[in-house]
Amino acid sequence: MNMMVIGCSHHVADAAFRERVSFAPDQISGFLDSYYSKHPQTEALLLSTCNRTELYVLSEQAGAVPSRSELIELLSSRHGITAEELDLALYTHRDTDAISHLFSVSSSLDSMVVGESQIIAQVKQAYEAAIDARPKAPLIHRTFDAAIRVAKRVSTETKIHENRISVPSVAINVLAKQIFERFDNKKVLVLGAGEMAEETLTYLKAAGASQITIANRTHERALAVAEKFGGQTAPWSDLQQQLAQADLVVSTTGAKQPIVDVDSFKPVMKARNQKMLFVLDLAIPRDFDDRIGQQFDNVYLYSLDDLQRECERNMDSRKTQWPKARKIVQDETESFFRDTRRRASGSTIAQLKKQANSIKDDEFKRLMNRLDSVSDGDRQQIEKAFHRLVNKILHPPLESIQKESNTDEAQPEPVGLVEAMKRLFQLD
Structure with missing residues (x-):
């Protein structure tokens, strides 16, 4: 899975700029329609609140996610802000960093007031709007279901939300x-x-x-x-x-x-x-x-800018819980990508086995058609030999792929062996 988020928040922009790039609820559907007209092979979600505007884009296909400059041009055309100004103001996170950022946002660790309760409701609303725009969005479902689950873990396993201050x-x-x-x-x-x-x-x-x-x-x-x-x-x-x-x-x-x-x-x-x-x-x-x-x-x-100065004091009272909450986000990010790698490697393994078995079956039939008077017992032995041969040839590369997909490194894809296997065997 490939993912990118581009946006701005109270961390990097004042209220005057944030309001220029914000979207009213009735503008989100039209923006997503415009986005999909240009990038139909991807999925997108727009999160726009008082303190942040962020566009999340996802795709299974390598290279399908729009570039930063393409997304800036799209935002520029919607808001009438020059691409140069947006380029200076907007941040970008990709893949692992994008997931970690999303989990931090949904858990209110990135909020103006850490531990506030509104952000998870706003994430859910953005999720609903994204599904309204494109009901069949498996990556959005998987990613934002995970974000909601992480927010719940942080809320129940730490005290960062106790006496929450919105x-x-x-x-x-x-x-x-x-x-x-x-x-x-x-x-x-x-x-x-x-x-x-x-x-x-x-x-x-x-x-x-x-x-x-x-x-x-x-x-x-x-x-x-x-x-x-x-x-x-x-x-x-x-x-x-x-x-x-x-x-x-x-x-x-x-x-x-x-x-x-x-x-x-x-x-x-x-x-x-x-x-x-x-x-x-x-x-x-x-x-x-x-x-x-x-x-x-x-x-x-x-x-809201004046409030930010007061909200910064809130961070001090949450510091004792911050490491535990961040550890949950880190663990969940790694877990998310382990699952993503397993999904990607599982699909590749299935395709490779299907291709190998198809070739094996074709060659077995061809051989049987060329041989005369082969007994049923011999036929079964030859078929088993073909089966063992294919399995033994596939075992080392498949084992290596599985080991790579189970690594603890938080990479978005098992890009090494899986991608090499796809290219070598011309898999989809």
Whole structure:
């Protein structure tokens, strides 16, 4: 199996760049369709979250996986970003490194907040979208089933997820509590009604928030979330009025452009009469123009990049569990490729035996047709001799292939003997 991942994350790119290369959920299907029109012999999965956008491509055929430059051109055409800029910003992992990276991502070891709970759900959603785009994708199934299994192992066999701190948790329990001593007397406005909004509301309720208003473009969804958390709804058209009244705003929409810019915020500040406003912009792309926090007094605007600095402190508390979690990822990566090599070598061995037996049977029939008056006993002895001859000829190379496939080295393919055997015997 050949695999490559290309992408960017919070490790290498700021929020401004990440939002430029991100995909909204309704854009993923179209992108995968475009990808498959150019690379039909491969399989692909697109993972796009607030903190990372990564394209995973896989193929059984050597050389079928697109090159880095081809994938950059595809991403460039979709986002209107120059290939040169993408080439400087995107990382690439191949084969063993790609699998190890995926296992680390799914286990939240590569997350902004190590041990956070959202990433595995996001990986599963990306998996579902990939299967919707191409239902028959055996490599995607095998690889991402393994990633989900590894995430479960890390969760159950280490304490890295204990008292897990998600991005919303850090937002409320660290940043918001630096501003507010209490939340029961604060008017909370939540923009958006998705998973991030619900998780943030969970922490807000735990902190004592009770005056909660949900605004969402789809009112039915806002109503469902409001009922779940004991809040009320407001029409999206009343956004400015709600902003003028709120003490704390949590914005989590999937809008492709900022929903609040400097000009639209000016009348809000005038109506607030210099009253302090705390804004947690947890959206990618960002919902609030970042200049708002710079140009207006008494406005505290925090984005995901600001959260990253707080999240780095979380790493210290997880360090004692980090080696054990990394060991699980390493062991599972090696196990995955041992299985991959066995699959590849097993297929080659089966093809070689089938080819050899076909030649043996043809030659045996040819010999029997040329010989006269061969007894049944002699015929059976000759057939057994042919069978033993083929087995003895095949035994050394097949044994060597099996030994190579069982090596502990984490290589994506048993590239030595198996590939040589395929070429020597012209196997598919």
